[in-house]
Structures are given as structure tokens and as C-alpha cells.
Amino acid sequence: xxxxxxxxxxxxSQWYNDLVVKADLAEHSAVRGCMVIKPYGYAIWERMxxxxxxxxxxxxxxxxYFPLFIPKSFFSKEASHxxxxxxxxxxxxxxxxxxxxxxxIVVDETAKLEEELIVRPTSETIIWNTYKGWIESYRDLPxxxxxxxxxxxxxxxxxxxxxxxEFLWQEGHTAHATRDEAIEEAERMLEVYADFAEQTLxxxxxxxxxxxxxxxxxxxxxxxxxxxxxxxxxLQAGTSHFLGQNFAKAFDVKxxxxxxxxxxxWATSWGVSTRLMxxxxxxxxxxxxxVLPPKLAPIQVVIVPIxxxxxxxxxxxxxVNSLSASLQDMDISVKYDDRDTQRPGFKFAxxxxxxxxxxxAVGARDMQNGTVELARRDTQTKETVSQEGLAVTIENLLGIxxxxxxHKALSFRNEHITEVNSYEEFKEILETKGGFVSCHWxxxxxxxxxxxxxxKATIRCVPLDAKEEAGTCIFTGKPSNKRVLFAKAY
RNA sequence: CGGGGUGUAGCGUAGCCCGGUAUCGCGCCACAUUUGGGAUGUGGAGGUCGUAGGUUCGAAUCCUGCCACCCCGACCA
Numbered sequence: 303x304x305x306x307x308x309x310x311x312x313x314x315s316q317w318y319n320d321l322v323v324k325a326d327l328a329e330h331s332a333v334r335g336c337m338v339i340k341p342y343g344y345a346i347w348e349r350m351x352x353x354x355x356x357x358x359x360x361x362x363x364x365x366x367y368f369p370l371f372i373p374k375s376f377f378s379k380e381a382s383h384x385x386x387x388x389x390x391x392x393x394x395x396x397x398x399x400x401x402x403x404x405x406x407i408v409v410d411e412t413a414k415l416e417e418e419l420i421v422r423p424t425s426e427t428i429i430w431n432t433y434k435g436w437i438e439s440y441r442d443l444p445x446x447x448x449x450x451x452x453x454x455x456x457x458x459x460x461x462x463x464x465x466x467x468e469f470l471w472q473e474g475h476t477a478h479a480t481r482d483e484a485i486e487e488a489e490r491m492l493e494v495y496a497d498f499a500e501q502t503l504x505x506x507x508x509x510x511x512x513x514x515x516x517x518x519x520x521x522x523x524x525x526x527x528x529x530x531x532x533x534x535x536x537l538q539a540g541t542s543h544f545l546g547q548n549f550a551k552a553f554d555v556k557x558x559x560x561x562x563x564x565x566x567x568w569a570t571s572w573g574v575s576t577r578l579m580x581x582x583x584x585x586x587x588x589x590x591x592x593v594l595p596p597k598l599a600p601i602q603v604v605i606v607p608i609x610x611x612x613x614x615x616x617x618x619x620x621x622v623n624s625l626s627a628s629l630q631d632m633d634i635s636v637k638y639d640d641r642d643t644q645r646p647g648f649k650f651a652x653x654x655x656x657x658x659x660x661x662x663a664v665g666a667r668d669m670q671n672g673t674v675e676l677a678r679r680d681t682q683t684k685e686t687v688s689q690e691g692l693a694v695t696i697e698n699l700l701g702i703x704x705x706x707x708x709h710k711a712l713s714f715r716n717e718h719i720t721e722v723n724s725y726e727e728f729k730e731i732l733e734t735k736g737g738f739v740s741c742h743w744x745x746x747x748x749x750x751x752x753x754x755x756x757x758k759a760t761i762r763c764v765p766l767d768a769k770e771e772a773g774t775c776i777f778t779g780k781p782s783n784k785r786v787l788f789a790k791a792y
Numbered sequence: 793c794g795g796g797g798u799g800u801a802g803c804g805u806a807g808c809c810c811g812g813u814a815u816c817g818c819g820c821c822a823c824a825u826u827u828g829g830g831a832u833g834u835g836g837a838g839g840u841c842g843u844a845g846g847u848u849c850g851a852a853u854c855c856u857g858c859c860a861c862c863c864c865g866a867c868c869a
Binding site: 315316319323330332334386389390424453455457458459464465469471537538539540541573574575576577578608609610644645646647648649650651652663665666667668675792 | 793803826827828829830831859860861862863864865866867868869
């Protein structure tokens with residue numbers, strides 16, 4: 303690796319790719335713009351899924367599954383939604399292949415579909431087409447459904463985890479009787495995401511709403527969480543949309559209210575994807591490799607034995623077996639790396655690369671002294687501790703590591719929110735320091751676009767906690783009543 | 793999709809300008825010595841040089857098409 307992450311150099315991209323590959327998370331597939339998620343990478347995704355899924359259930363949602371293919375006509379029903387997705391879809395036009403007689407498999411032109419099928423770029427349309435049949439009365443509402451699925455967007459430019467042609471995600475699609483209830487749902491799910499990012503991923507996020515320009519195609523309001531990466535660029539980590547009645551109107555989904563009136567339902571959708579893996583990697587990792595917060599790490603503790611003879615190994619095995627059992631009782635996942643094909647130093651480096659939060663090294667010397675060596679991945683420090691009460695020591699330390707990783711990321715993020723009051727200052731900060739730039743903006747799409755053209759920075763969000771404050775737009779000088787966050791983004 | 797770059801063993805590469813069947817390192821296999829931070833020695837295996845054509849007595853090398861990947865731009869979770 304050897305390329306400094308903290309330098310904010312152009313090597314950052316290369317560093318990221320190397321890290322992903324060397325930490326054994328993913329690789330490019332033979333299929334354009336797609337990726338292969340390798341077992342270790344997928345284990346991290348499964349942790350995310352498990353934790354998020356529980357949060358969804360706890361907030362009253364159920365999982366369901368809808369088709370991968372969406373008839374083209376569904377797409378043209380919601381005008382702004384079409385515009386947002388029309389240019390980036392994979393389209394199925396035929397349903398049969400044949401042998402051309404020369405040993406080549408070719409598309410059978412006679413097997414052309416009447417109506418093309420779109421590989422879902424997101425499922426609003428097919429889900430609302432389905433919900434139409436599920437909803438008649440206010441008694442059928444709310445519908446609180448989530449789907450774990452893959453989606454495809456034919457992106458021009460791809461990047462492992464951050465932007466791949468196919469990606470894994472969850473998408474929640476809810477239907478409500480009232481506007482307020484739908485808004486409440488969208489805000490609730492944003493908070494679920496924000497809490498997950500901060501408490502589990504240890505990635506601090508800014509909660510906010512998108513400007514009209516950056517809003518989801520078909521939404522009235524897009525709530526988002528924005529994270530900051532170590533190179534000073536922002537990353538949208540999750541979104542929750544208040545869709546108003548747009549999809550209900552497009553798909554004619556009506557219900558009879560308590561008052562006996564026929565009304566269109568109110569909708570939300572929300573999602574996070576394997577992009578969170580990218581956020582995790584770029585927020586915490588260093589030149590030694592991945593740094594995983596304990597709550598997410600598939601392996602929280604790795605134990606490496608150090609021995610010369612089989613007798614020593616047997617003694618260590620006995621100790622490790624009982625330690626592992628205690629840790630597992632505490633729901634701490636343990637890996638005993640007793641491969642005799644690798645030396646200890648190699649294992650140390652390998653598990654550091656994979657981001658295991660805590661390493662326990664036990665040798666003959668330790669067995670005599672009744673100690674072990676604990677090595678933290680986050681601080682790269684080592685200490686020798688007693689074997690007595692070790693499981694509890696480890697449990698506590700994992701908690702401390704989780705906190706430390708979060709606070710490190712939090713102070714970095716806070717140091718990289720810079721308030722500016724002039725366009726010169728704005729450009730200066732973007733060029734030299736990066737991060738979020740907090741400033742006044744006149745609220746127009748035009749200004750936003752011009753700033754983007756000139757600086758590549760976009761409005762990441764209008765923070766939900768932005769305080770009322772009289773000011774003037776740094777670009778046009780027009781009045782503004784709150785600050786927004788600009789940044790260069792992934 | 794526009795501009796630039798790169799494709800040579802599992803990985804990273806030299807060779808290409810100036811054509812003569814491929815270099816080095818890591819990794820891999822065997823054995824020995826090793827084992828508290830990525831071991832060392834000796835021996836060994838592994839390559840349709842991205843792909844399809846063309847030029848040539850002869851192509852990794854020159855020419856053309858195609859494909860993939862990387863970087864920049866437009867687009868985007």
C-alpha cells in the first residue's frame with residue numbers, strides 16, 4: 303500500500319481500491335461495472351443487514367419481495383421519476399437465445415418481447431402498481447414494507463462499493479392515510495439510519511434535507527445523512543423520501559377514509575446500500591488496512607498462539623478454548639488463528655489488514671506469567687494484561703474501541719465543517735482544507751448550479767438543526783435565513 | 793458517452809521506440825532450519841504476452857478493429 307491516506311492526494315482513489323482488494327472485501331467482476339463481494343466483505347454486509355433489519359422490525363416494518371423486472375410502461379407513469387432514471391437503465395428486450403449453426407450463441411430475434419422489461423433501478427413503480435391492489439380502506443393503512451434486493455443502474459463511471467452497476471440495498475416503501483403520518487415516517491427512518499451510522503458504523507453524519515436540485519426523482523422532500531471521508535469529500539450515506547401523493551396518483555392508489563371520502567394515499571421510500579461499506583472503509587481505515595468498529599466486525603477478537611513445541615501449543619489451546627467459550631457466551635465473536643502454516647507476525651499483519659478490532663496474542667511466556675498481550679487495531683497499541691477476568695477486560699475494551707473510533711471520526715468531521723461568509727473564502731477552503739463548508743445561499747437552483755460548475759462543490763444538505771440566522775448568499779449577496787453545507791462529494 | 797492511460801504467470805512489473813518465442817520481485821510447491829511483528833536457504837512448477845484480424849520469413853514489439861480496467865469530465869446511492 304504505502305500511499306498516505308491523510309495526504310488527501312490523488313492517490314486516494316488508488317489507496318481505496320488497494321485497500322478493498324487487499325482487505326479481501328471485493329473485486330471487479332467480468333461484468334461491466336459490477337463487483338464480486340468476497341466472503342469477508344459479505345460478512346460485513348450481513349452484519350449491517352442483521353442490525354438494520356432488527357431496527358426496521360422494531361419500528362413496525364415487515365420484509366417482502368417484488369420482481370426484478372419492471373414493465374417499461376410502469377416507468378412512464380410518474381413524469382419526474384422517468385426523467386430521473388430513464389438514461390441509466392438496463393433493458394431486457396428478448397427472451398430466448400439460439401445457436402447460429404457456427405457454434406455461437408446469438409439472440410433469437412424472433413423472441414422479441416412485446417413490452418421491454420427494465421431491470422429495477424429502484425422499485426417504486428412496481429411496488430405502487432402492487433399496492434394498488436392491496437389498499438381500499440383506511441383500515442388497510444399504513445403499509446410498512448421493506449425489501450432487501452439488488453438493483454441495477456447503468457452508471458457511466460463505477461467504483462467498488464461507492465458506485466457499481468449492480469448493488470445490494472434495502473428499500474422501504476410505505477403507504478399512509480395522511481400527509482403528516484408519511485412525513486413522520488420519512489423522518490423516523492432517517493433517524494434510524496443516522497443512529498445506525500453513528501452507533502454501529504461509528505461514522506458521524508449530518509442529518510438534513512436535499513435541495514430541490516438534488517432531490518430524488520418523484521419526491522417532495524428528500525431527507526439524507528451525509529458523512530465525511532478522510533480525504534475531505536462528502537458521501538451521501540442514506541436517504542429517506544417523502545413522496546407525497548405522486549406515486550399514488552400515478553398508479554391510482556386510493557382509499558376510503560374514516561369520513562367516507564376517496565383519497566390518494568401518502569407515500570415514503572427509504573434506502574441504504576452496499577455504499578455504506580465504502581463509507582465505512584473510507585471513514586476509518588489507515589495505511590495498515592481496514593479499521594472495523596467492534597459492533598460491525600464479523601470477527602471482533604482474533605487470538606494468535608505463539609509456540610515452539612506441541613506441548614506449548616496444547617497448553618495454549620486449553621487456555622484459548624475456555625477463553626473463547628467465555629467470549630462467545632458474551633456474544634463476542636472470536637477467531638482462533640492456530641494455522642501452523644503462517645508465522646505469528648504474518649497473522650498480525652493479516653488481521654490488521656482485515657480490521658479485526660482486537661488481537662489477543664498468547665505465548666509460552668504468557669502462560670507462565672498468567673498474562674496475554676492485547677493489541678488494539680484502532681490505536682495500534684499493545685498492552686500485557688492478566689488472564690484473570692480476561693473476557694470482561696476484552697468486553698470493556700471493545701466498548702472503548704467502538705467509542706474511540708467514533709470520536710476520532712467525529713472530531714475529524716467537526717474540524718472539517720468550516721463557516722465562511724464570502725465566495726473567496728469558500729473557494730479557498732474547498733481547495734486547501736476540504737470538508738463541509740457552511741455558508742448562506744439564496745435558495746435558487748441557478749446559484750447552486752453555478753457554484754457547482756465553478757467549484758465542483760454541491761449542496762450536500764440543509765441541516766435539520768440549522769439555526770435561523772440572517773445572512774447573505776456568498777454568491778449573489780441575496781438574503782438568506784440559514785446556512786447550508788456545501789462539499790465536494792463522491 | 794467525450795478526453796487521457798494501461799492490459800505480459802495468482803499479484804506487481806521489465807521488454808515495445810529500434811521485430812528474432814519473455815525479465816525481475818512477491819506469492820505458490822518440496823525439503824531443511826525457523827516461529828513474541830509480514831522468516832531464511834536450496835531446489836521446483838507456472839505464461840495462447842487482453843482479444844480478433846493485418847503486415848512480415850518471423851510479432852509481446854509495427855498497423856487496424858473490438859473488449860476490459862484505471863484516471864479526468866458529464867451522470868449518480
